[in-house]
Every structure is written in C-alpha cells, then in structure tokens.
Amino acid sequence: MARRRMVYEGKAKILYEGPEPGTLIQFFKDDTTAGNGEKHAQIEGKGVLNNRLSELFMTGLNNIGVPTHFIRRINMREQLVRAVEIVPLEIVVRNVAAGSMSKRLGIEEGTALPRPIIEFYYKNDDLNDPIVSEEHIIAFGWATQQDIDDMISLALRVNDFMSGMMMAVGIKLVDFKIETGRVYEGDFQRLIVADEISPDSCRLWDIETGQKLDKDVFRRDLGSLTDAYTEVARRLGVMPRNT
Numbered sequence: 614m615a616r617r618r619m620v621y622e623g624k625a626k627i628l629y630e631g632p633e634p635g636t637l638i639q640f641f642k643d644d645t646t647a648g649n650g651e652k653h654a655q656i657e658g659k660g661v662l663n664n665r666l667s668e669l670f671m672t673g674l675n676n677i678g679v680p681t682h683f684i685r686r687i688n689m690r691e692q693l694v695r696a697v698e699i700v701p702l703e704i705v706v707r708n709v710a711a712g713s714m715s716k717r718l719g720i721e722e723g724t725a726l727p728r729p730i731i732e733f734y735y736k737n738d739d740l741n742d743p744i745v746s747e748e749h750i751i752a753f754g755w756a757t758q759q760d761i762d763d764m765i766s767l768a769l770r771v772n773d774f775m776s777g778m779m780m781a782v783g784i785k786l787v788d789f790k791i792e793t794g795r796v797y798e799g800d801f802q803r804l805i806v807a808d809e810i811s812p813d814s815c816r817l818w819d820i821e822t823g824q825k826l827d828k829d830v831f832r833r834d835l836g837s838l839t840d841a842y843t844e845v846a847r848r849l850g851v852m853p854r855n856t
C-alpha cells in the first residue's frame with residue numbers, strides 16, 4: 614500500500630493528500646497545546662471527540678447554506694475536506710468578555726457584550742498571532758475589503774447557528790475562532806469556513822453553573838479535558854462510536 618503524502622502538520626491536526634484532486638484528509642491528533650505551544654500534552658481521545666464535534670457543526674452549517682470545507686467523516690480521526698487556500702487570519706467572535714479580550718481591555722470575564730464583537734488575528738506563530746485591524750489586513754494584502762465583508766458575514770452566521778445549538782443543550786457560546794479559505798469555481802472565487810470548529814476553538818460555559826467545557830480546562834488546569842469535551846458531545850447526542 615502506498616504511503617499517503619502529508620501536506621501539512623499543525624499543532625493539533627495533520628493534512629494528507631485526498632483521494633480526488635481538490636480534496637484533503639484532515640486527521641485530528643490528541644496533541645493539545647496552549648500559549649502557542651508553550652504548554653503541550655497528549656490527551657487521549659481528544660482527536661476523536663473534535664473530529665466528531667467538528668463534523669456535527671460543519672454539517673449543520675452546510676445544511677443551512679453556510680459553506681464549509683467539510684465533505685464527510687471517514688473514520689474516528691479523519692474527515693474528507695475540500696482543499697482551500699487558507700486566509701492567514703483567525704476570526705474571533707465574542708458574545709461575552711473572556712480570555713485575551715478581558716486581559717487586554719480590563720473587562721471582567723463573564724461580562725455580556727452589547728453585540729457580538731469580531732476581531733481579526735494574523736496567523737503567525739513567530740509573532741504569537743497578533744490582533745490586527747482591517748487597515749492592516751488590506752494594507753498588507755492578507756485579504757481584500759470584499760473578503761473582510763464576507764468573513765464578517767460568515768462569522769456572524771456561524772455565531773447565530775452555534776449559539777442556538779449550544780443554548781438548546783444548556784451551554785453558552787462565549788466566543789469562538791474560525792478560519793476561512795478560498796475556493797475557485799470557474800471564474801469565481803469565494804470564501805468558505807475551513808479548519809475545525811470544536812471545543813478547542815470555542816469557549817463553552819454551562820448556563821446554570823458556569824462550568825467551563827472547553828480548552829480553558831487545559832489552559833488553566835481545571836480538571837479533565839476529555840471529561841469536558843465528552844460532556845459537550847453527550848449533550849449534543851454525538852458520543853463517539855467505534856466506526
């Protein structure tokens with residue numbers, strides 16, 4: 614059997630060449646990092662949970678007409694995705710102040726925001742993914758004004774969908790990060806949601822107790838990350854099976 618060609622290895626995922634042109638296989642590792650790789654651990658089963666949860670969210674988004682790279686899950690750790698040209702920006706949507714926003718602006722964690730706030734970060738590990746303005750994005754050619762408008766629209770639609778889905782199972786979507794990628798279709802190009810959407814990239818708080826059910830459990834040593842993600846999967850009805 615021929616060895617698959619690895620296209621890219623990141624902190625939590627590996628991309629392999631897919632079976633058809635224009636596709637990739639996205640493999641979810643158990644590796645968990647925080648602080649740009651400063652803290653690192655293997656957390657058994659995390660990759661399986663994130664593969665399943667990202668499938669659930671991306672399938673739902675595809676179904677309501679928010680385009681994503683997700684095609685189908687292949688097995689417990691892998692999914693088939695469309696190959697995209699990743700835009701080097703992380704798009705963060707915040708509904709409640711937490712994390713770096715609270716630190717940067719001195720706003721107490723848990724403060725409800727008057728409207729969803731969108732931030733852009735430049736994807737660059739050497740620079741620790743700095744926050745950037747739309748001016749920077751356009752001036753340095755990372756994306757056009759049209760791309761920015763499209764990214765904001767995608768991010769807000771993801772926020773509405775994910776907030777509702779989480780609220781239905783007693784979880785508050787505090788904030789999340791998405792990435793987008795370019796696909797080319799004939800004479801046109803458009804942006805679609807890429808990468809993953811999982812408790813690694815969201816803040817999820819139990820509505821009743823405020824318990825954290827996301828990667829902050831690892832970042833802040835609050836207990837078992839697997840238990841937290843399993844609880845999210847259980848509530849959403851997608852406990853991983855041996856497939």
Ligand code: C5P
Nearest residue numbers: 711712713714788789790813814815816
């Ligand atoms: O750290 P910060 O408060 O800016 O994170 C905002 C949201 O974006 C959190 O849900 C966090 O998990 C996510 N994030 C991410 N990847 C990064 C930075 C932040 O998924 N590199």
